Amino acid sequence: MLLTFETFLDDQLIYKFGKLTAMGEGKFSGISSHLIHLGDDYRGKMVTFKVFSDYANIGIRGKVVYGSRSALLENIIKNDFSRFIIGLFLILIGVLDLLVYRTNFGRVGSVSMFGILAVSMGLYTTNLTALKDLIFHAPVFWFNVYIVAMSLIPVGATGFVWQTFRPVKGNIFHRIWQFQLGYACICQVIFLLILHSFLPMTVGSWTLNILRLLLLVQMGLITGVCMVDFFIKKEKLVGIYLCGFVPIILCGVHDALVGLGKLESSSSFVPLALLVFILTLECIKRLQNIEIHNTLEIYARQLEKRSNEKIELLKDLHDGLGGLVTNIKFLSQMGLNNPSEEGMRQSLISVSELSNDCMVEIGSFMQSLDENEADWLVLAQTLSHIGEKMLTPLGLSFVFRKNVDETMPEPDGFLFLNILKIFKEALANIIKHAEAEHVDAEFHVTEEKAVMVIQDDGQGFGDDIVKGHGLANMRTRAAKIGGSLLIESKAGTCVTLLFKP
Incomplete structure (x- = not known):
């Protein structure tokens, strides 16, 4: 029932809810359901509700149900x-x-x-x-x-x-x-x-x-x-x-x-x-x-992968620079101990070359860490630059061809650096063992796969180098990036790196 009301059985007041103020205004008493006992002598009498309200909402909310108390309680619980x-x-x-x-x-x-x-x-x-x-x-x-x-x-x-x-x-x-x-x-x-x-x-x-x-x-x-x-x-x-x-x-x-x-x-x-x-x-x-x-x-797996890659990068930096710096120190000591001017000059030339290698090593490492610059096109340009720098001064002709899908996601620093390392080591082996005059290199990156091919016209590396431990480092690097390395060294040498970009 909404607001204050009284219930009458004929003219007899049998139930009252709420009250009026001294000024005759309704005092809000809440809204509730009510079980009203009609008494024993209710048959043939009129039940009347007198509801007071000083605002628009007035009357009964829901339905009035008549019955015994137990039946009404049962009905309430059931509903x-x-x-x-x-x-x-x-x-x-x-x-x-x-x-x-x-x-x-x-x-x-x-x-x-x-x-x-x-x-x-x-x-x-x-x-x-x-x-x-x-x-x-x-x-x-x-x-x-x-x-x-x-x-x-x-x-x-x-x-x-x-x-x-x-x-x-x-x-x-x-x-x-x-x-x-x-x-x-x-x-x-x-x-x-x-x-x-x-x-x-x-x-x-x-x-x-x-x-x-x-x-x-x-x-x-x-x-x-x-x-x-x-x-x-x-x-x-x-x-x-x-x-x-x-x-x-x-x-x-x-x-x-x-x-x-x-x-x-x-x-x-x-x-x-x-x-x-x-x-x-x-x-x-x-x-x-x-x-x-x-x-x-x-994200956690990516962080773990990045962490492991950083560790590998630091190991590479330590091993590469460590060896170069050790050689620089050794040659410097030899130059100091060498009484002849020519011997000292040769030592300084070697130190200069090793220092240049150090700068290249540091540059490659820093470039691999710069995720804003390390895209596939930059990687291809870097490979071409390395080939020109390593082969042209020695009189070898070098041709580099690339086909890069520039919409591909950028390579991470670990992949970037390992591809550079494999490429440089392949060229270094050609210089040392192949006696070649011409080197062709190709670099292709598509959504399905990435391929790097290095081909020379020399005499090959020899079976001892191909099957032995000489190229183990290149194969290890290929495995680290989830790729495979194929080396054919008969009429010339062909190094093929396959990996998923």
Whole structure:
């Protein structure tokens, strides 16, 4: 029953709820379900309800049911038990989500909007039952619960869409969420003032009507934006959200038709629709968590791979520069100890050449670390430059051909440096062993594979070098980048490196 009322059996007052002030104004006493005992001598008498209201909403909410006390209690439990359990379940889901959802305040999503939405929908569902009044009869308390739930449902609904689909501060959903949060606070203040008789209930009635209107407008806006995201942007999670929202619309239409007398039904399926909606949102959160977990796993594997590659790069730097610096020190000492001017001059020439090799080694290493420059085209140009620099001064002709798909993702520093090393070692072997006059090199990169071929017209490396340990370092480097190295050394030498870019 809404507000203050009295129940009469003929002219005899048998039940009273609420009271009037000394000025004859209604004192708000909450909204509750009532079991009214008619007494034993009720047959043939008229039951009359006199309801007082100082604002528009007045009368009976729901249906008046006549019967024995035990039958009425049984009917209440039968009709409300499932809805009451659904409400408690939604509250439990929301509370658990709020407890486990921990992040820093001041950031997007500092409080779980899903948790707020689930708790508020659970409170709303529980508040619709008469069973709550049998368990705990406190009309003012339950009315406050109703106001809190009604105020927070739009806050949680908008906040969930903001946190899940548009997690950026300052966008339209964030602004709507801020407005709804502010209006929810205003609602609480207004009804606290009404409960203490500082404001008339008329203000509360208008506040609730505006809240309901805002909820409808907000749901329409959210649905429209989500439909655009689903049908145009093809966002799967938004489609799941829309599917979860459909039962609420259908059940709302069902209840509206029942209320207008267009449909006969004694049941409301809205609580079940709310449960389906919350479970749908939980499914969305679960899918998001799985996606985030998979992304973090991939990122962790990439970090581990990068770490291992950095270690290998440092080992290469240590071994390469370490050997060169050791030779420089040894030759410098020899030059100092050599009494002849010519001997000292030769030592200085060797030191200069080794120093130049050091600079090349450091340059290659630094270039491999610079991810902004280490693309496939830069790698091809670097290979061509190395070939010209190593072979042309020795009188060998060198031709380099490249075919690089520039849309391919950039190679990492580890791959970049190892390809340079393999190429330089292949050229060094040609210089030392092949007695060649001409060298051809090709470098091809496509989505399916990458190929580097180095061909000379010399006498070959010899079987001892090809089958022995002389080229083991090149094969090891090829294996490190997940590739394979093929060496043919008969009429000339052909070194082929195959790997996945």
